[in-house]
Amino acid sequence: MTVTDYVNAKRLVRAKDLLLSTDDNIEDIAAACGFLGMRHFYEQFRKLTGLTPKAYRDQMKA
Numbered sequence: 001m002t003v004t005d006y007v008n009a010k011r012l013v014r015a016k017d018l019l020l021s022t023d024d025n026i027e028d029i030a031a032a033c034g035f036l037g038m039r040h041f042y043e044q045f046r047k048l049t050g051l052t053p054k055a056y057r058d059q060m061k062a
Contacts, residue, residue: 011034011044012033012049015035018032019060041053
């Protein structure tokens with residue numbers, strides 16, 4: 001695992017927590033976790049979970 005992969009994994013753990021514990025919009029969550037672009041955030045999130053952030057939030061809250 002590269003340093004970049006490790007940092008992204010830690011950011012995504014935080015993003016998953018925020019998606020479930022707040023009603024903040026996804027763009028704000030991505031920025032709060034250190035992602036500078038939404039495209040990068042979505043790509044990394046989908047790579048880790050297989051879902052988009054919205055789909056993850058909807059599925060986990062259901």
